Amino acid sequence: MSTRVYNFSPGPGTLPYEVLEQAAKDVVNFQDTGMGLIEMSHRSKEFMAVTANAEQLLRELMEIPDNYKVLFLQGGASSQFFMIPMNLLGAGKKATYLNTGVWAKKAIKEAKLFGEINVAYSSEDRKFDRVPTEGEYTVPADSEYLYLVSNNTIYGTQFPTFPTTDKMLVCDMSSDILSRKFDVSKFGLIFAGAQKNMGPAGVTVVIIREDLLERTPAGTPTMLCYKTHADNGSMFNTPPCFSIYVVGEVLKWLKKQGGVAAMEKINKEKAALLYAAIDATPYYRGHAEPASRSLMNISFNLPTPELEVKFIAEATKAGLNGLKGHRSIGGCRASIYNAFPREGVVKLVEFMREFEKNNPA
Amino acid sequence: MSTRVYNFSPGPGTLPYEVLEQAAKDVVNFQDTGMGLIEMSHRSKEFMAVTANAEQLLRELMEIPDNYKVLFLQGGASSQFFMIPMNLLGAGKKATYLNTGVWAKKAIKEAKLFGEINVAYSSEDRKFDRVPTEGEYTVPADSEYLYLVSNNTIYGTQFPTFPTTDKMLVCDMSSDILSRKFDVSKFGLIFAGAQKNMGPAGVTVVIIREDLLERTPAGTPTMLCYKTHADNGSMFNTPPCFSIYVVGEVLKWLKKQGGVAAMEKINKEKAALLYAAIDATPYYRGHAEPASRSLMNISFNLPTPELEVKFIAEATKAGLNGLKGHRSIGGCRASIYNAFPREGVVKLVEFMREFEKNNPA
Numbered sequence: 001m002s003t004r005v006y007n008f009s010p011g012p013g014t015l016p017y018e019v020l021e022q023a024a025k026d027v028v029n030f031q032d033t034g035m036g037l038i039e040m041s042h043r044s045k046e047f048m049a050v051t052a053n054a055e056q057l058l059r060e061l062m063e064i065p066d067n068y069k070v071l072f073l074q075g076g077a078s079s080q081f082f083m084i085p086m087n088l089l090g091a092g093k094k095a096t097y098l099n100t101g102v103w104a105k106k107a108i109k110e111a112k113l114f115g116e117i118n119v120a121y122s123s124e125d126r127k128f129d130r131v132p133t134e135g136e137y138t139v140p141a142d143s144e145y146l147y148l149v150s151n152n153t154i155y156g157t158q159f160p161t162f163p164t165t166d167k168m169l170v171c172d173m174s175s176d177i178l179s180r181k182f183d184v185s186k187f188g189l190i191f192a193g194a195q196k197n198m199g200p201a202g203v204t205v206v207i208i209r210e211d212l213l214e215r216t217p218a219g220t221p222t223m224l225c226y227k228t229h230a231d232n233g234s235m236f237n238t239p240p241c242f243s244i245y246v247v248g249e250v251l252k253w254l255k256k257q258g259g260v261a262a263m264e265k266i267n268k269e270k271a272a273l274l275y276a277a278i279d280a281t282p283y284y285r286g287h288a289e290p291a292s293r294s295l296m297n298i299s300f301n302l303p304t305p306e307l308e309v310k311f312i313a314e315a316t317k318a319g320l321n322g323l324k325g326h327r328s329i330g331g332c333r334a335s336i337y338n339a340f341p342r343e344g345v346v347k348l349v350e351f352m353r354e355f356e357k358n359n360p361a
Numbered sequence: 362m363s364t365r366v367y368n369f370s371p372g373p374g375t376l377p378y379e380v381l382e383q384a385a386k387d388v389v390n391f392q393d394t395g396m397g398l399i400e401m402s403h404r405s406k407e408f409m410a411v412t413a414n415a416e417q418l419l420r421e422l423m424e425i426p427d428n429y430k431v432l433f434l435q436g437g438a439s440s441q442f443f444m445i446p447m448n449l450l451g452a453g454k455k456a457t458y459l460n461t462g463v464w465a466k467k468a469i470k471e472a473k474l475f476g477e478i479n480v481a482y483s484s485e486d487r488k489f490d491r492v493p494t495e496g497e498y499t500v501p502a503d504s505e506y507l508y509l510v511s512n513n514t515i516y517g518t519q520f521p522t523f524p525t526t527d528k529m530l531v532c533d534m535s536s537d538i539l540s541r542k543f544d545v546s547k548f549g550l551i552f553a554g555a556q557k558n559m560g561p562a563g564v565t566v567v568i569i570r571e572d573l574l575e576r577t578p579a580g581t582p583t584m585l586c587y588k589t590h591a592d593n594g595s596m597f598n599t600p601p602c603f604s605i606y607v608v609g610e611v612l613k614w615l616k617k618q619g620g621v622a623a624m625e626k627i628n629k630e631k632a633a634l635l636y637a638a639i640d641a642t643p644y645y646r647g648h649a650e651p652a653s654r655s656l657m658n659i660s661f662n663l664p665t666p667e668l669e670v671k672f673i674a675e676a677t678k679a680g681l682n683g684l685k686g687h688r689s690i691g692g693c694r695a696s697i698y699n700a701f702p703r704e705g706v707v708k709l710v711e712f713m714r715e716f717e718k719n720n721p722a
Binding site: 003004005007009010011012013014015017020021023024025027028029033034035036038039040041042044074075076077078079081082086106109110113193195199200201202203219221222223224236237238239240241242243246319321322 | 364365366368370371372373374375376378381382384385386388389390394395396397399400401402403405435436437438439440442443447467470471474554556560561562563564580582583584585597598599600601602603604607680682683
């Protein structure tokens with residue numbers, strides 16, 4: 001095979017190589033059943049075990065309390081933007097949102113279709129280069145929940161800790177789930193598209209406190225009620241089998257690495273290496289305010305857009321792929337999710353030093 | 362590897378072996394990019410080409426007119442049950458449904474949330490053993506569309522031809538899309554979960570006439586508007602990349618087999634072999650009325666439930682898997698979708714003869 005590249009893509013993102021190799025075997029012949037995983041009935045005992053194991057591992061790794069359901073849904077994180085207010089808000093009910101980027105903004109837009117939405121903070125006027133500290137916003141007493149995006153992929157910002165409000169938190173963790181330890185019990189609902197830190201595209205994990213399953217207004221389509229999926233172990237209809245399977249394999253890999261605490265340590269090391277390279281010289285400028293810096297996505301600029309184009313092109317030739325920043329802020333972005341290897345970060349840092357030397361501003 | 366079994370599963374169902382082998386390679390390293398298909402950005406030129414090729418092949422194989430959009434969506438066929446009336450019916454609008462099985466019934470339930478639904482025919486009182494002929498129902502003039510399920514997986518019934526009403530047809534073709542030729546222009550909307558005749562679970566194909574994209578009522582969540590996906594080439598959000606890729610590979614395989622007309626001929630031959638075996642002796646009884654018999658799913662009974670249990674167990678030992686009938690009608694069911702090989706049908710017929718000889722009623 002050709003050399004494996006270092007894949008800095010923001011998502012779908014790099015996966016552990018051993019997971020890919022296992023998936024390749026199982027796609028053709030799963031556990032010597034004589035059929036491929038993707039041909040098997042979702043109600044077969046083999047596939048039921050795949051789903052059960054994935055759920056069990058996620059519960060163990062995230063220390064999810066027993067009064068939470070774990071759902072494997074379709075439709076992407078984008079479908080959660082409307083499903084959350086559709087299920088959790090009723091007529092006249094309110095919720096508070098923190099606008100820390102385009103994904104928060106899209107969630108706000110959909111939520112407004114279902115209730116009164118209070119946007120308590122926005123960093124839009126500064127290209128979303130920071131997340132708020134707690135003193136910077138208030139959560140009105142009549143809010144059903146406080147909604148936030150834990151990590152903002154495009155801008156490279158991340159809440160260093162979660163808000164301590166007495167309202168339940170509802171959180172989009174698509175780009176940093178399983179990257180650090182935290183207390184699930186502060187949350188009413190956590191969701192994450194799998195394709196950044198957990199697996200391939202096609203499945204979205206929803207972790208929901210059980211009592212919230214009863215809030216859905218009458219007249220909501222069956223497939224859009226969380227309860228439908230909770231009551232049927234995510235098998236009300238045919239689930240996205242392959243994506244769930246790969247999530248399970250990634251979770252096995254994560255457990256072997258030492259679990260979430262070990263991963264958090266490695267993530268901090270990887271990010272520190274890269275931020276140190278950025279801070280070492282004015283040639284590179286990080287997009288995010290230092291206090292809001294993400295451990296997952298590192299967005300940065302070079303002295304000119306021309307140099308950025310050249311940087312990305314030469315990096316790609318050197319086997320460092322996917323470094324182009326999002327069109328909304330330009331520049332470069334290195335996404336270094338759980339499965340991104342430390343060696344790749346070291347390579348990028350070396351490349352950055354070389355590039356600066358060869359291409360003075 | 363262990364011997365490959367004959368997989369009669371109703372879905373997810375058997376796939377062409379060469380597709381599985383290709384998928385195994387591409388999961389690890391796609392087209393020598395140095396990354397696996399399931400790690401690649403959905404906006405990479407490589408993956409955009411995967412989606413474009415899958416769409417192009419589907420258009421070619423089904424002869425889809427230019428004024429139709431092809432969408433690759435998530436949420437399963439079950440999500441179409443509500444998305445169709447949500448998008449196509451407005452307040453006070455009506456639609457007509459034919460109740461030919463549990464999937465039609467579920468679609469009717471969801472449709473009633475959005476408009477006035479006229480159920481013009483039902484075979485529920487006879488365990489859905491038939492589909493109606495044209496004289497058996499009327500479609501009121503104020504119906505926006507006539508909804509039908511082309512093939513009823515559980516009962517093994519199939520519309521031998523499509524209704525000739527002047528109303529547009531809306532059709533669930535989850536279990537027989539690409540199995541026979543028909544004129545797409547009679548339909549307003551066609552949808553199919555991939556996991557029976559097209560690929561793995563996790564993607565649903567929607568073929569929709571362009572003018573219908575404008576009907577969606579204001580206030581519909583962005584992800585639930587067909588127009589959102591049509592305007593963004595199914596890339597408004599991260600699509601179910603792997604499932605779309607496999608659909609594309611299955612379509613390539615189908616084209617190599619000679620396309621839909623060739624497939625229809627083979628499907629007729631396979632089904633004829635099996636129905637002949639059933640009709641040859643009173644030991645086996647087909648569930649469906651002969652005029653409504655499906656070419657895809659063949660549901661049948663043995664003299665007693667005990668013999669059925671034994672039949673299924675011994676068949677499984679003989680490498681004939683997935684023959685258990687749906688719990689709602691019991692008995693046996695052989696699902697012989699496009700990718701199911703003729704040799705497997707021959708083996709089953711031989712097994713049926715042997716079993717009858719060894720286990721007299």
